[in-house]
Amino acid sequence: MYMPVKQAAEKLGISDRRSRYTYNSNAIEGNTLTLRETNMVLRSLVHRIKIN
Numbered sequence: 001m002y003m004p005v006k007q008a009a010e011k012l013g014i015s016d017r018r019s020r021y022t023y024n025s026n027a028i029e030g031n032t033l034t035l036r037e038t039n040m041v042l043r044s045l046v047h048r049i050k051i052n
Helices: 006-012 016-028 035-049
Strands: none
Touching: 016 035
């Protein structure tokens, strides 16, 4: 049902390294998003950039 995080990120042009960096830096600041949720946010941002 769900696509693995790495595969979904690559499909959207988001590197696994960038996803994990964003996830970890947000976690250090106290953000409680999971890696999957972080990827969803990044995907949303990439999608908006591509549309504009």
